[in-house]
């Protein structure tokens with residue numbers, strides 16, 4: 001589904017990403033882990049078309065989408081959940097979900113939102129509450145639900161556990177694992193190796209913009225000291 005081939009991202013003099021290859025197949029959860037400033041967000045942003053690549057190719061379902069605008073990439077079925085979730089505080093939970101269905105007909109969006117309430121009962125209870133009053137875990141849940149309203153092919157999650165208490169992180173990661181039921185592909189950026197290992201089929205370790213290790217968690221766990229050294 002997603003083939004990232006040797007991409008590079010540069011911000012002025014900063015080489016944020018260099019020569020990174022990533023593959024995500026339908027139904028897979030793939031994690032990109034690394035320390036602060038390793039290039040995780042820049043990689044996700046490049047795939048989403050939010051930042052321009054300075055080299056390499058991004059191929060989605062066999063189509064070269066390198067250089068496409070973020071709108072066009074979104075129309076091709078890619079949804080990004082930014083760090084912090086990007087929830088609109090002055091809109092209710094239901095209105096936030098409607099934003100996720102803004103390219104669908106009213107009836108299709110309503111049906112998808114009601115289905116989402118079945119998957120996320122906590123959101124159904126909170127449907128008329130303003131986004132700004134939600135807890136951290138609820139915000140993350142809402143942002144994932146919103147991103148899945150329009151049945152994306154590929155979901156990009158930037159540090160969904162950021163700022164959450166450990167018990168809430170487990171709940172959010174259970175939701176992410178639940179996405180595997182379909183053939184949606186998930187690419188998640190994460191700083192914590194153990195969390196990534198718990199849900200991912202495959203993991204890429206980034207250090208200073210380069211992918212320095214790659215493999216299934218069962219393999220990388222054998223080299224946990226090396227992985228931790230890369231995570232600083």
Ligand SMILES: Nc1ncnc2c1ncn2[C@@H]1O[C@H](COP(=O)(O)OP(=O)(O)OP(=O)(O)O)[C@@H](O)[C@H]1O
Pocket residue numbers: 011014015016034035036037038039040041042043191
């Ligand atoms: N918009 C930008 N302008 C200039 N430099 C940037 C920009 N975005 C990222 N960078 C730089 O690119 C490098 C990679 O940053 P990036 O945010 O991709 O890392 P990260 O692994 O996601 O880190 P974090 O966990 O802190 O979000 C860093 O040196 C960062 O300062």
